[in-house]
Amino acid sequence: MTHDTEESFLAAYDASRYARPSVSVDVALLTVRDAALFTLLLQRERHPHRGAFALPGGFVGIDESLDEAAARALRDKAGVSDVFVEQLYTFGRPTRDPRTRVITVAYMALIDEARVRADHDGATLAKLGVPWEGETGGSVDAYVEHGDSFDERVELAFDHAEILGTAVKRIRGKLRYTPIGFQLLPERFTLRQLRRVHEAILGRPMNKDSFRRTMLASGDLEATGARSNGPGRPAELYRFQKRSAV
Amino acid sequence: MTHDTEESFLAAYDASRYARPSVSVDVALLTVRDAALFTLLLQRERHPHRGAFALPGGFVGIDESLDEAAARALRDKAGVSDVFVEQLYTFGRPTRDPRTRVITVAYMALIDEARVRADHDGATLAKLGVPWEGETGGSVDAYVEHGDSFDERVELAFDHAEILGTAVKRIRGKLRYTPIGFQLLPERFTLRQLRRVHEAILGRPMNKDSFRRTMLASGDLEATGARSNGPGRPAELYRFQKRSAV
DNA sequence: GTTGGAGAGTGTCGTTCCGACACCTATTGT
DNA sequence: ACAATAGGTGTCGGAACGACACTCTCCAAC
Numbered sequence: 001m002t003h004d005t006e007e008s009f010l011a012a013y014d015a016s017r018y019a020r021p022s023v024s025v026d027v028a029l030l031t032v033r034d035a036a037l038f039t040l041l042l043q044r045e046r047h048p049h050r051g052a053f054a055l056p057g058g059f060v061g062i063d064e065s066l067d068e069a070a071a072r073a074l075r076d077k078a079g080v081s082d083v084f085v086e087q088l089y090t091f092g093r094p095t096r097d098p099r100t101r102v103i104t105v106a107y108m109a110l111i112d113e114a115r116v117r118a119d120h121d122g123a124t125l126a127k128l129g130v131p132w133e134g135e136t137g138g139s140v141d142a143y144v145e146h147g148d149s150f151d152e153r154v155e156l157a158f159d160h161a162e163i164l165g166t167a168v169k170r171i172r173g174k175l176r177y178t179p180i181g182f183q184l185l186p187e188r189f190t191l192r193q194l195r196r197v198h199e200a201i202l203g204r205p206m207n208k209d210s211f212r213r214t215m216l217a218s219g220d221l222e223a224t225g226a227r228s229n230g231p232g233r234p235a236e237l238y239r240f241q242k243r244s245a246v
Numbered sequence: 247m248t249h250d251t252e253e254s255f256l257a258a259y260d261a262s263r264y265a266r267p268s269v270s271v272d273v274a275l276l277t278v279r280d281a282a283l284f285t286l287l288l289q290r291e292r293h294p295h296r297g298a299f300a301l302p303g304g305f306v307g308i309d310e311s312l313d314e315a316a317a318r319a320l321r322d323k324a325g326v327s328d329v330f331v332e333q334l335y336t337f338g339r340p341t342r343d344p345r346t347r348v349i350t351v352a353y354m355a356l357i358d359e360a361r362v363r364a365d366h367d368g369a370t371l372a373k374l375g376v377p378w379e380g381e382t383g384g385s386v387d388a389y390v391e392h393g394d395s396f397d398e399r400v401e402l403a404f405d406h407a408e409i410l411g412t413a414v415k416r417i418r419g420k421l422r423y424t425p426i427g428f429q430l431l432p433e434r435f436t437l438r439q440l441r442r443v444h445e446a447i448l449g450r451p452m453n454k455d456s457f458r459r460t461m462l463a464s465g466d467l468e469a470t471g472a473r474s475n476g477p478g479r480p481a482e483l484y485r486f487q488k489r490s491a492v
Numbered sequence: 493g494t495t496g497g498a499g500a501g502t503g504t505c506g507t508t509c510c511g512a513c514a515c516c517t518a519t520t521g522t
Numbered sequence: 523a524c525a526a527t528a529g530g531t532g533t534c535g536g537a538a539c540g541a542c543a544c545t546c547t548c549c550a551a552c
Contacts, residue, residue, distance in 0.1 A: 018268065018305055019308040020266040020267065020268050020269065020308075021266065021269055021306065021308060022264065022266050023266065023267055023269060023338075023349055059264055060267065060338070060349070062265040062266075062267060062340075062347055063340050063347070064340065065338055065339055065340055066336060066338035066349070087335060087336065089333060090312060090333065090336045090351050092269075092306070092311055092312035092351070093311055094308075094309050094310065094311055101308055101309070103269055103306070103312070103351075105336050105338070105349075176423075177422075190500085191500085191501095192499080192500080207539075207540055207541080209501095209502095209539085209540075209541075209542090210538085210539050210540060210541090212500095212501080213538085213539080214538090214539085217538095227548095228500095229548085229549095230498095230499090230548090230549090231497085231498055231499070231548080231549065231550090232497085232498040232499030232500065232547080232548065232549080233498080233499055233500045233501080233546060233547040233548055234499095234500075234547070234548060235499075235500055235501085236500080236501090436529085437529085437530095438528080438529080453510075453511055453512080455510090455511075455512080455513090455530095455531090456509090456510050456511060456512090458529095458530080459509090459510080460509090460510085474529095475519085475520095476519090476520085476527095476528085477519075477520055477521085477526080477527050477528070478518080478519060478520075478526085478527040478528025478529065479517065479518040479519055479520095479527080479528050479529040479530080480518070480519065480528090480529075481528075481529055481530090482529085482530090
């Protein structure tokens with residue numbers, strides 16, 4: 001059987017001939033709090049991995065783009081919208097989900113801590129423990145609140161520890177050549193706040209003076225004229241400035 | 247219906263309840279020739295996009311990992327194996343394939359030009375034209391041989407122009423902090439060859455002296471003692487050295 | 493209301509890294 | 523023999539960065 005035109009070919013095409021995997025999205029929603037990276041996790045109420053903590057996610061609708069599926073998961077499962085979202089990596093180990101073959105497209109999202117709604121459903125903020133330096137990569141650990149500190153390590157469902165590790169690796173890499181830290185802060189912020197965000201992401205202290213110089217020279221920040229309050233001399237509040245065409 | 251154990255849940259799980267997309271892989275196999283980036287393309291013999299040029303690819307088997315599917319596509323469609331392969335990005339626009347919903351996981355592979363077999367099937371080497379600078383991103387153009395130069399622009403199937411653009415963007419980015427150029431060269435190579443590869447990838451000339459200093463100081467290269475031949479003074483042949491644990 | 497602490501912001505200095513240039517060396521081609 | 527071609531070394535100047543010293547501006551304790 002041959003088809004001379006693309007139309008006749010498409011009319012005769014049978015999409016059900018091959019066994020197809022399920023496709024899902026999982027979103028690592030990252031934020032910075034108390035100079036550390038946190039993520040939003042949901043405790044699973046159903047099998048598989050009942051009781052373990054999982055990233056917000058869901059199956060991709062048959063007429064829905066991947067980005068739309070990620071935004072929907074964030075809205076429905078985490079209660080947030082209008083945040084920075086970026087595709088990370090696709091995980092497809094055949095046995096990663098015991099139910100059936102599920103390929104998951106992992107996303108990273110960044111949000112100001114003040115906008116995270118941990119009251120939504122069974123959502124919990126968990127502190128990330130990164131057992132490697134630089135951009136080595138690998139799985140990370142998650143700790144939930146226990147008493148007055150985040151030191152109770154919890155089990156992560158599926159390969160979500162690996163997904164979170166990929167998110168940390170990605171954001172560390174992006175920070176070198178992209179002004180992405182402001183996505184984790186309110187609209188107006190001080191240089192100190194921005195440096196704390198960078199330090200939390202990179203997991204190491206940064207030189208204060210050099211950080212100031214580099215940031216101001218980048219042209220990405222715009223002084224607002226307003227001043228912060230709190231202990232010490234009030235600091236200039238900056239706003240992220242969309243890079244003008246060069 | 248509740249399931250107290252994970253086993254009973256899995257036994258009752260019906261994987262066919264949701265409509266599932268097809269999942270494929272597509273591989274941008276890149277090489278450097280005459281100080282320019284090239285890729286391997288296959289002219290499509292069937293609809294859709296019959297006659298257009300496409301990346302080697304194929305559907306992901308139901309029990310096959312994504313990396314395995316990419317390696318299989320390279321072996322069956324391009325006739326190469328044992329090359330550097332890295333996952334790039336997953337493209338899932340609902341209408342990207344007119345047949346049915348197909349989500350494709352794009353891969354990038356790098357190979358020494360001497361190892362590319364353009365005789366395999368209807369495989370053709372095509373020169374890449376990158377209409378943007380730096381890591382701006384976007385689609386790229388492909389040109390096949392016409393007479394004695396590569397200047398006949400060809401149509402690329404599906405969103406493969408975008409996939410190739412993502413590959414160029416990725417390899418440009420990796421080159422800054424990863425010694426990846428040697429993947430496009432034979433085992434032993436001169437600093438000049440390596441610099442030409444970098445220039446082809448980045449699309450701009452590089453400072454000769456600075457390049458030498460940076461490369462030798464990186465500790466990634468090992469002198470073999472052998473010398474190249476050809477016009478001019480013979481050059482030291484280097485080998486890539488696996489970075490020792492620090 | 494004076495004083496000390498905390499943190500913002502500025503200026504300077506030395507080191508390191510990189511682009512640029514000069515110059516020498518080794519081989520091939522005529 | 524000599525030019526052409528290409529590898530390899532040394533040096534210099536500017537830019538970027540870490541480090542440090544110092545000043546400024548608020549809050550709070552006394």
